Amino acid sequence: xxxxxxxxxxxxxxxxxxxxxxxxxxxxxxxxxxxxxxxxxxxxxxxxxxxxxxxxxxxxxxxxxxxxxxxxxxxxxxxxxxxxxxxxxxxxxxxxxxxxxxxxxxxxxxxxxxxxxxxxxxxxxxxxxxxxxxxxxxxxxxxxxxxxxxxxxxxxxxxxxxxxxxxxxxxxxxxxxxxxxxxxxxxxxxxxxxxxxxxxxxxxxxxxxxxxxxxxxxxxxxxxxxxxxxxxxxxxxxxxxxxxxxxxxxxxxxxxxxxxxxxxxxxxxxxxxxxxxxxxxxxxxxxxxxxxxxxxxxxxxxxxxxxxxxxxxxxxxxxxxxxxxxxxxxxxxxxxxxxxxxxxxxxxxxxxxxxxxxxxxxxxxxxxxxxxxxxxxxxxxxxxxxxxxxxxxxxxxxxxxxxxxxxxxxxxxxxxxxxxxxxxxxxxxxxxxxxxxxxxxxxxxxxxxxxxxxxxxxxxxxxxxxxxxxxxxxxxxxxxxxxxxxxxxxxxxxxxxxxxxxxxxxxxxxxxxxxxxxxxxxxxxxxxxxxxxxxxxxxxxxxxxxxxxxxxxxxxxxxxxxxxxxxxxxxxxxxxxxxxxxxxxxxxxxxxxx
Amino acid sequence: xxxxxxxxxxxxxxxxxxxxxxxxxxxxxxxxxxxxxxxxxxxxxxxxxxxxxxxxxxxxxxxxxxxxxxxxxxxxxxxxxxxxxxxxxxxxxxxxxxxxxxxxxxxxxxxxxxxxxxxxxxxxxxxxxxxxxxxxxxxxxxxxxxxxxxxxxxxxxxxxxxxxxxxxxxxxxxxxxxxxxxxxxxxxxxxxxxxxxxxxxxxxxxxxxxxxxxxxxxxxxxxxxxxxxxxxxxxxxxxxxxxxxxxxxxxxxxxxxxxxxxxxxxxxxxxxxxxxxxxxxxxxxxxxxxxxxxxxxxx
Numbered sequence: 001x002x003x004x005x006x007x008x009x010x011x012x013x014x015x016x017x018x019x020x021x022x023x024x025x026x027x028x029x030x031x032x033x034x035x036x037x038x039x040x041x042x043x044x045x046x047x048x049x050x051x052x053x054x055x056x057x058x059x060x061x062x063x064x065x066x067x068x069x070x071x072x073x074x075x076x077x078x079x080x081x082x083x084x085x086x087x088x089x090x091x092x093x094x095x096x097x098x099x100x101x102x103x104x105x106x107x108x109x110x111x112x113x114x115x116x117x118x119x120x121x122x123x124x125x126x127x128x129x130x131x132x133x134x135x136x137x138x139x140x141x142x143x144x145x146x147x148x149x150x151x152x153x154x155x156x157x158x159x160x161x162x163x164x165x166x167x168x169x170x171x172x173x174x175x176x177x178x179x180x181x182x183x184x185x186x187x188x189x190x191x192x193x194x195x196x197x198x199x200x201x202x203x204x205x206x207x208x209x210x211x212x213x214x215x216x217x218x219x220x221x222x223x224x225x226x227x228x229x230x231x232x233x234x235x236x237x238x239x240x241x242x243x244x245x246x247x248x249x250x251x252x253x254x255x256x257x258x259x260x261x262x263x264x265x266x267x268x269x270x271x272x273x274x275x276x277x278x279x280x281x282x283x284x285x286x287x288x289x290x291x292x293x294x295x296x297x298x299x300x301x302x303x304x305x306x307x308x309x310x311x312x313x314x315x316x317x318x319x320x321x322x323x324x325x326x327x328x329x330x331x332x333x334x335x336x337x338x339x340x341x342x343x344x345x346x347x348x349x350x351x352x353x354x355x356x357x358x359x360x361x362x363x364x365x366x367x368x369x370x371x372x373x374x375x376x377x378x379x380x381x382x383x384x385x386x387x388x389x390x391x392x393x394x395x396x397x398x399x400x401x402x403x404x405x406x407x408x409x410x411x412x413x414x415x416x417x418x419x420x421x422x423x424x425x426x427x428x429x430x431x432x433x434x435x436x437x438x439x440x441x442x443x444x445x446x447x448x449x450x451x452x453x454x455x456x457x458x459x460x461x462x463x464x465x466x467x468x469x470x471x472x473x474x475x476x477x478x479x480x481x482x483x484x485x486x487x488x489x490x491x492x493x494x495x496x497x498x499x500x501x502x503x504x505x506x507x508x509x510x511x512x513x514x515x516x517x518x519x520x521x522x523x524x525x526x527x528x529x530x531x532x533x534x535x536x537x538x539x540x541x542x543x544x545x546x547x548x549x550x551x552x553x554x555x556x557x558x559x560x561x562x563x564x565x566x567x568x569x570x571x572x573x574x575x576x577x578x579x580x581x582x583x584x585x586x587x588x589x590x591x592x593x594x
Numbered sequence: 595x596x597x598x599x600x601x602x603x604x605x606x607x608x609x610x611x612x613x614x615x616x617x618x619x620x621x622x623x624x625x626x627x628x629x630x631x632x633x634x635x636x637x638x639x640x641x642x643x644x645x646x647x648x649x650x651x652x653x654x655x656x657x658x659x660x661x662x663x664x665x666x667x668x669x670x671x672x673x674x675x676x677x678x679x680x681x682x683x684x685x686x687x688x689x690x691x692x693x694x695x696x697x698x699x700x701x702x703x704x705x706x707x708x709x710x711x712x713x714x715x716x717x718x719x720x721x722x723x724x725x726x727x728x729x730x731x732x733x734x735x736x737x738x739x740x741x742x743x744x745x746x747x748x749x750x751x752x753x754x755x756x757x758x759x760x761x762x763x764x765x766x767x768x769x770x771x772x773x774x775x776x777x778x779x780x781x782x783x784x785x786x787x788x789x790x791x792x793x794x795x796x797x798x799x800x801x802x803x804x805x806x807x808x809x810x811x812x813x814x815x816x817x818x819x820x821x822x823x824x825x826x827x828x829x830x831x832x833x834x835x836x837x838x839x840x841x842x843x844x845x846x847x848x849x850x851x852x853x854x855x856x857x858x859x860x861x862x863x864x865x866x867x868x869x870x871x872x873x874x875x876x877x878x879x880x881x882x883x884x885x886x887x888x889x890x891x892x893x
Contacts, residue, residue, distance in 0.1 A: 096840065096848070099666035106623055186633040192625040206629055260666065276746030277840030303743070306838045309729060313736040319743075472851055474620045481619060505625075515625045 086572050086591030088299040092311045092320035096304055097280055100272070101260030102179075102244040103188040108493045108582065111241075112324075113302050115583050116282055117157075118244035118266035121148055121176070121223075122235060124497055124579045126353070128405050130235055134171070134245055134267060135223070143230035143533070148223045150176055154289045157271035159263065161249040168287065171245060171267055173217040178248040180215045180225075190242045192515075193495065197237060199226045232537040236407060236498030240581050241268075269293060269587035270300055278304050284587070293587040300586055315568060316344065322569035325350075327447050330392045333568065338392040344568070351567040352394060353578045356403050356494035359395075359446060361455060361558040366519045367486040368438065372431035373464075374555035380424035380462040383415070383560050386454055390447050395561040400548040401492075401506050402499040403562040405580070407541050409499045412549040424462050437467040440487040443476045448489040451560070480517050490517070491563075495581065499544040500532045507551050520556040595870055602866045603655050606859050607648050617664050617853040638664055651859065660860035665852050670860040673845065678864065680757075681830050681841035683748055687761035688768070688826060695769040696776055696815070700808065703780055704799065712773060719770030724829050728763045728836040735759045746840050760837040764829055768822040775818050779811040786810075813884055820876045824869060 095109040105114055121135035135148040154171040156162070162169050184194055184201040195202045199214030214226035227234060237243075246266055250259050264272045267289070270282035282300040303320055305311040308329050314320045325333055335341055340350050361381075363374055383397040396404065399413035442452035449470055456466040466487075471479070479485040496502055505511055508529050509521040528547050532540040552559075569576060574592045577585040618634035619626070635641045639650070654660065660670035702708035736742055741755035748754060783789060784807050792802050830843035842861055849857040881887050 096844075099668065101666070104666055186630050186637070189621075189623060189626075191630060192623075192627065195627065195630075202629075205633070207633065257669070261668070278744050278746040278838060304838050306844075307729065307732060307836045310732045310736055310836065310838075313733050314742070317736055319736065474851065474853060475615065477624045478614070478616055478619060481616075481624060514627065517624070 086593070087296050088301070089297055089322060089569075089573065089586065089589070090301045090303060090320045092305045092314055092323040093302050094304075094306060094308070094311070094324075094326070096277055096306075097275065097302075099260035100264040101250075102241070102246055102266075103182055103185070103190075104260070105242075106189045111582060112584055113280055113282070114264075115241045115268070116270040116300065116586060117264050117268045117272055118241045118246065119268050120238055120241045120243050120245065122238045123583070124239040124581055126577050126579050126585075128407065128497060128580050130239055130497070134176070138235065140234075143232045143234065144227045146225045146227070146234060147218065148176075148225070150221055150223055151289060152221065154267050155287045156247050156267055157265045157285060157287075159247075159265045161247065161252070161255055161263065161265060169247075171247075173220055173223055175248055176223050176245055177215055177217050178251075179245045180243070181212045182251075183243055184212045184215075190495075193237050193243060197227055197231060197234065199228050230533045231501075232533065232535060232540050233407075233498040233500040236496055237501060239497045240495045240583070242495050273299075288587070290587075293585075295586065295588040296590040297586050315348070321573070322567065325566040325568050327391055327394075330390075330394075330566075334392050338394065340568075347571060348568050349571050351569065351576050351578065352564050353567075354396065354403070354405060354562065354564050354580055355582060356406060356497070356580050357491060357563040357565075358398060358401065358403055358494070359451070359489075359491045359560045359563065360401075361440065361451075361560065362480070362485075362488045362490050362518050363555070363557050364483060364486050364488075364517075364519060365521075365556055366483065370431045370433065371554055372427045373433045376424045376427035376431060376433075376462065377459060377464060378418070378424075378552075378555045378558050379420045379427060380458060380464070381455060381558050381560070382419050382458055384419065385458070386451055387561050389454065390450060391561070391563070394564040394566055396564070398559050398562050400552050400559055401557075402502055402544065402548060403494070406494075406502075407498045407537075409541055410545060412545040413552055421462065428462060428464065433464065435463070435465055437465045438486055439467050439469055440489065441476045441479060441485045442468055442470050442489045443473040444470075445473050446489075446491050448491075452489055481514055483513060483519070488517075493582075497581070498537075498541065499548070500529075500540050503544055503547060503551070504529050504532070507556065518556040520551070520554075522551075522554070525551055595874055598870060599867060603652055603863060606862045606866075607651050610855050610858055611644060611647070615853050617855055620853040621664055655859070655863055658864070660863075661856045663849075663857050664854045665857075670856045673857065674842070674860050674864050677840055677842050677845050678868075679748065680746075680839055681827075681834070681843060682868075683754070684757050684761055684764060684830060684833070684839065684841060685826055687754075687757055688765040691762055691765035692769050692772060692819075695765070696772060699773050699776055700780070700803070703777065703803075709777070712777060716770045716773040716777075719766045719773070721770075722766065724763065724767065724832050725836070727766055728760075728833050731759050731763050732836050744839060757839070760833050760839060763836075764826060764833050767829070768819070768826060771822060772815055772818055776811060776815055779814050780807050783807045783810045809883075813880065816876060816879060816883070820873055823872055827865060827869065 091112065093109065093112065095107055097113060098105060098107050098110050100110075100114050100117065102114075102118055105111075119133050121133060123131045123133040125131050132151075134151050134154060136151045137149045138146060140146045150171075150173050155168045156171055158166050158168045180194070180198075181204065182188060184191055184198070184204045186205050186207065191201070191205055195205055198212065200209055200212040201214065203209035204212045214228075216224050218224050225234075244266060249255065250265070255263055262272075262275060264275075269285055269288045269290070271285045273281040273283045275281070280302040282302075284298045303314075305314055305320070308326055309332070311320070311323050312329055312332060315323050333341060333344055339345070340348065363377070365374075368374060387393060387395040387397060397415040397418065398404070398411065399415060399418045400411050402409055402411065404411055440452055440455070442448045449468070452466075452468050456468060459466045476485065476488055480488050480490070494502060505515045507516060507520050507522075507525060509516070509523070509526050512519050512521070525547065528543075528550075532543060532547075535543060565578070565582065567576065567578070572592055574590045577588055579585075616631070616635075618631045618638060618640060621638075622631055622634055632641075639647065658671060660674075662669055663673070699712055702712060739759060741752050741758075743752070744756040745753055789802060789806050792806055827843075830841055831847055832843075833839070834841040834844040835847065842865060846858065846861045848854075849861065
C-alpha cells in the first residue's frame with residue numbers, strides 16, 4: 001500500500017515520485033514483513049523523538065555560547081583603561097585631519113592641532129594683545145612700510161627634508177620671504193588676508209608678476225613689508241598661524257606628496273611624531289625658541305571621534321582627557337544654570353574663553369532694499385533668547401560686526417537696546433512690506449537651522465513671514481556669492497584681531513560681492529573707513545566704534561552673538577590658557593599638582 | 595558588465611557636473627576674490643568645455659586613474675585604495691555576522707518558541723534605523739567594550755576587534771531581512787512532498803535539514819543577499835561616521851560636502867565596479883548551486 005498524504009494527487013505520479021525518493025513501498029514491490037515494517041516505523045519514531053530533543057537542546061547551547069563570549073568581553077572591559085599620565089594629554093577632536101600644509105589649511109576645527117606645529121610672525125595673548133613670535137620686534141614710521149626683526153636662532157623641527165631624520169636648520173629671513181610669497185599665490189587659501197594689503201601680492205596672485213614687490217629681506221635679520229596704503233592695523237592681520245612660516249624645502253618636488261601628510265615641519269612648540277586618519281601624535285619640540293614656556297605636557301595625542309555623544313562618553317570613561325563642548329552637547333553636560341552636571345564636575349573642569357567667532361543673519365541689501373523692513377527685523381530679533389536657548393548663555397549678544405574686546409574695542413551699540421518690539425512694529429508699519437515670504441538660507445553647521453527656526457517664530461510675532469530653505473554649507477556660500485540668497489545664516493571665525501580691517505572688508509563698497517556679502521554701499525561710510533588709515537591705531541579703534549554704529553543704523557545684516565568656547569578637561573591638569581583665536585597653549589599646561 | 599560599467603562612468607560624470615556648484619569657490623572659501631577663483635578654475639580644468647572634460651575623465655577612468663583631489667591634491671587612487679580596505683573588511687565582517695545569524699536561525703527552526711523569538715528579533719532588526727542602532731551600539735561599546743581605538747590601518751588584532759560592533763550594526767538590517775526570507779523558505783520547503791517522503795523513509799531530521807530543506811532554500815537567500823549588498827555599502831556612510839572609521843563611506847560624504855569632484859568620481863566608479871563584480875560572482879554561484887538553472891542556461 002502506498003503512503004500518500006495528499007490523496008487528491010494523481011495516484012500514479014505520486015507513487016512514482018515517492019518510489020523514486022525511496023519514501024514508500026510501491027504497489028508493485030513486495031511488502032516488508034510486518035515485523036520489519038514495525039521495526040522501520042519504530043526506528044522512525046525514535047529518531048524523531050531524538051531530533052526533537054536535539055532541537056530543544058541546541059538553542060540552550062547557543063545561548064550559553066554567547067553568554068560565555070559576553071562574560072569574556074566584560075572581563076576584558078573590567079581591566080582598567082589605560083589613562084594618560086599628567087605629562088601627556090589626549091584630546092578628542094571632531095574632524096578628520098586635513099593636509100597640514102599652511103597654504104591649504106582652512107578648517108578651523110583642525111587649528112587646535114596645526115597651530116602647535118606652525119607659527120607666524122606675531123601672536124595674541126589670552127587678553128587679545130599682540131605678542132612677538134617669530135618676529136621679535138617691529139617698527140614703522142608711516143604705517144605703510146613695516147620692518148620686522150626676525151628672531152635669530154629659531155630652528156625648524158628635525159626632518160628628513162634637511163638631510164636626515166635627526167637634522168634641522170635655523171630659520172632664515174629668506175624662509176619668511178618665501179613663505180609670504182607663497183601665501184600670495186593663487187593656490188593659497190589665506191591669500192585674501194594679504195592681497196589687498198601688500199604691494200604686488202594681487203599681481204603675483206593673478207600670475208602677472210613673478211615676485212611680490214612688497215616683501216623683501218633688507219638683511220639677514222630684517223624683513224620689510226611694503227603696503228599698498230597705510231594701515232595702522234596691519235599687525236592685526238598676522239596674529240594667527242594662518243600666515244605661518246615654513247621651510248623653503250617644502251616646495252621641493254621630492255616632498256610634493258608627503259608635505260602636509262607625514263611631513264609637516266614648522267617652528268612650533270610641538271612637532272609631528274605620527275599621523276593617521278584617526279590619531280595624530282605630537283611631541284614636545286626640544287629646540288623650541290621660547291624657553292619661558294615651562295609647561296609639562298610632552299606628548300599631545302589628538303583622537304578623531306566624529307560623533308559628539310560618543311566623544312563625551314569617551315571623556316567620561318577616560319579614553320580622552322579633553323574636548324571642546326559643542327552646543328549640541330550642552331543639555332547632556334550642563335545643568336539648566338550652565339554649570340557642569342555633578343557626575344562630570346567630579347572629574348572634569350570647565351574652561352570658557354571668548355572667541356572672535358560671530359554669528360549673524362545676513363541680508364542681501366540689493367534684494368531687500370527696504371531699510372525699514374531690515375530695521376524691523378533687527379529690532380524684532382530677541383538675541384538673548386537665542387543665546388539662552390541654544391548656548392546656555394555661553395555667548396555674548398552683539399549688535400555689530402566686531403566682537404567686543406578685540407584690540408580693546410568697545411562697541412558703541414548697547415546690547416540692551418537691540419531688542420525692541422515697539423520699534424520693530426513701528427519700522428514695519430513704515431515699510432512697504434505686505435506679507436510676502438522672505439527666504440532665509442540655513443545650513444547644517446553652527447546650529448544654523450535651529451537659530452533660523454527660532455528667528456522665524458520671532459518674526460511671526462511682529463508679522464514678518466520668513467521661509468526657511470536648508471542647504472549644505474557650501475551650497476549656501478555659493479548662493480551668497482552669486483547674490484541669490486535674500487537672507488542667509490552665517491558665521492565668521494575672525495583671523496583679524498582689530499576692528500578696522502573687519503569693517504573695511506565687510507562694509508566697503510569696493511569689497512562687493514565678497515566679502516561684503518550684503519552688498520552694502522554707502523559712499524560716506526567708504527570715505528570714513530578710508531580715513532581710519534590716517535589715524536593712530538588707538539584712535540582708529542575708537543573711531544571704528546562710531547562708524548560701526550552708523551552702519552548698523554542701516555541694518556545691512558542682523559548680528560546676533562559672539563560665541564564663547566567651552567572646554568572640558570581632566571582635573572589632573574592645571575590652568576589652560578587659550579587666546580581668542582583659539583590657540584591652545586599646551587606648552588604652558590602643567591599637571592594640577594605642580 | 596562592461597556596458598553597465600561604461601554607463602556608470604557616463605552617469606557619474608553627468609551627475610556631478612550638472613550639480614550647480616563651484617568647486618573652485620569651495621576650495622578657496624567665501625573670502626577669496628573672484629579673480630583668484632577664476633584662476634583656480636583654470637588650474638583645475640573646470641573652465642574647459644564639458645565634452646573635453648568628459649573625454650579626459652573617461653580616458654583616465656578606464657585606467658582607474660582619477661587624478662588628484664581638488665582639496666589637498668592627494669592622489670585619489672591611493673586614497674581610495676587605502677580606505678576601501680577598511681570598508682571591505684567591515685563589509686566582510688558584517689557578512690560573517692549575517693552568516694552566523696542565519697546559522698542560528700537554522701538551528702532554532704525546529705522549536706516553535708524559538709521560532710517566535712526569531713520572528714521578533716527579525717522584526718526589531720528590520721525596524722531599527724541604522725543611525726539609531728549605530729549610536730546606541732557605539733555608546734554601549736565605549737562603556738563596556740575594551741577595543742575602542744582604531745589605528746586607521748588593519749595592522750593589529752585590536753583594529754579588527756574595533757570593527758566588530760560596527761560590523762554588527764551594519765549587518766542588522768540584512769540579518770532581519772534574510773532571516774525572514776530564510777525561515778519562510780524553510781517552512782515552504784519543509785511542507786513539500788519530497789520532504790514528507792524523506793521523513794516517511796525514516797531519515798533523521800538533521801539529514802533532511804541538510805540535504806533537502808537547506809539546499810532548496812539557499813537560492814532565494816543568495817538572490818536576496820545580492821539585493822542587500824548595495825544597501826550594505828551605503829549603510830557604511832552612517833556607520834563609519836558614528837564609529838569614526840576612515841573608510842570609503844566617510845570619504846565620500848566628506849568629498850560631497852567639499853565638492854571634491856575627482857574623489858567623488860573615483861569612489862563611485864570603484865565601488866560600482868566592486869558591486870558589479872560581486873553581482874557577477876553571485877550569478878555564477880546560482881548556477882553552481884542549482885543545476886536546473888545551469889541546464890536551462892545550456893538549453
